[in-house]
Amino acid sequence: MKDENTKLSRADEVRAFIARTPLAQEMGLRCEVMGDEMTMVMPYQDKLIGNFMIKAIHGGAIGAFLELTSQAQVFLVTEHLARPPRPINLTIDYLRQGHAKDLYARAEITKMGRRMCSVRAEAWQDEREKPVTTLMAHFMVAGD
Amino acid sequence: MSNDPASAPEPWELMQENIEMISGGVPWGRRMAFRFTRIEKGHAWGLQPWKERLVGDPDTGVIHGGVLTAFLDNLSGTAAGSALSKPRFVATLDLRIDYMRPAEKGRDIIGEAECYHTTRNICFTRAWAYHESRDKVIATAAGAFAINKPRPADSMGKIG
Numbered sequence: 257m258k259d260e261n262t263k264l265s266r267a268d269e270v271r272a273f274i275a276r277t278p279l280a281q282e283m284g285l286r287c288e289v290m291g292d293e294m295t296m297v298m299p300y301q302d303k304l305i306g307n308f309m310i311k312a313i314h315g316g317a318i319g320a321f322l323e324l325t326s327q328a329q330v331f332l333v334t335e336h337l338a339r340p341p342r343p344i345n346l347t348i349d350y351l352r353q354g355h356a357k358d359l360y361a362r363a364e365i366t367k368m369g370r371r372m373c374s375v376r377a378e379a380w381q382d383e384r385e386k387p388v389t390t391l392m393a394h395f396m397v398a399g400d
Numbered sequence: 401m402s403n404d405p406a407s408a409p410e411p412w413e414l415m416q417e418n419i420e421m422i423s424g425g426v427p428w429g430r431r432m433a434f435r436f437t438r439i440e441k442g443h444a445w446g447l448q449p450w451k452e453r454l455v456g457d458p459d460t461g462v463i464h465g466g467v468l469t470a471f472l473d474n475l476s477g478t479a480a481g482s483a484l485s486k487p488r489f490v491a492t493l494d495l496r497i498d499y500m501r502p503a504e505k506g507r508d509i510i511g512e513a514e515c516y517h518t519t520r521n522i523c524f525t526r527a528w529a530y531h532e533s534r535d536k537v538i539a540t541a542a543g544a545f546a547i548n549k550p551r552p553a554d555s556m557g558k559i560g
Contacts, residue, residue, distance in 0.1 A: 279453070279464040305427040306428050314427075319495070320465075320470060348495045350493060
């Protein structure tokens with residue numbers, strides 16, 4: 257791992273955030289940080305099911321997954337924040353059924369302001385081009 | 401079950417009758433320990449208890465926003481299904497959540513949802529989450545749900 261020290265420490269803080277957040281642990285989340293980019297993984301687990309008959313992952317679990325992904329991504333690129341940012345609002349689009357498989361997600365900052373930040377995130381399974389669920393959110397990024 | 405539509409109970413009546421099963425039949429709902437408390441036509445009420453494993457900020461012990469999303473999604477979907485005159489599954493099309501204030505550590509969250517309009521294909525909903533009353537709301541939600549095509553008769557009664 258040869259990264260500049262500051263980046264590395266922030267990446268570690270993001271990993272620590274996932275590791276010490278009970279909900280993220282409950283959902284079994286893993287994050288892979290590469291510089292200022294990050295991919296979050298939610299490995300398939302039976303407890304994530306929302307509908308037995310069609311073996312679909314619960315929409316609320318996918319929403320929470322995308323919210324945590326966005327929160328972690330904003331935290332990754334806001335060195336001045338001591339703690340992960342708080343969401344103001346979010347909109348979730350459910351595009352496809354989440355099958356009984358691992359889910360991946362990435363978030364992208366659309367606009368970083370001084371107080372607020374706008375984020376888009378996508379979750380997918382087999383094909384990145386066929387997102388299962390997308391999210392748009394705003395977070396508070398004013399320093400504490 | 402009678403085939404006479406006049407004597408058949410409305411979906412919301414069956415939902416209220418089977419409220420325990422609706423609460424317990426969804427694995428992720430069960431993990432969140434969330435349950436429905438009352439269902440009427442186009443309305444649903446529920447309770448989301450505080451649980452250590454649902455915390456989003458270990459420093460404050462506040463439940464993560466994602467739990468509220470799932471809670472309000474569940475309630476809204478149920479309110480949507482209960483508004484229909486025939487039993488149909490509904491699927492979340494989109495859901496918008498506004499966070500007004502953080503939930504308090506260790507306190508249960510009450511939620512209610514209403515379906516205020518339905519078309520042939522879509523149910524429109526709004527929902528609230530709070531500790532005491534809607535005057536001091538924690539989060540609100542606005543949703544749209546797609547009404548699925550009728551299910552084969554032999555699949556009925558296998559909810560969740």
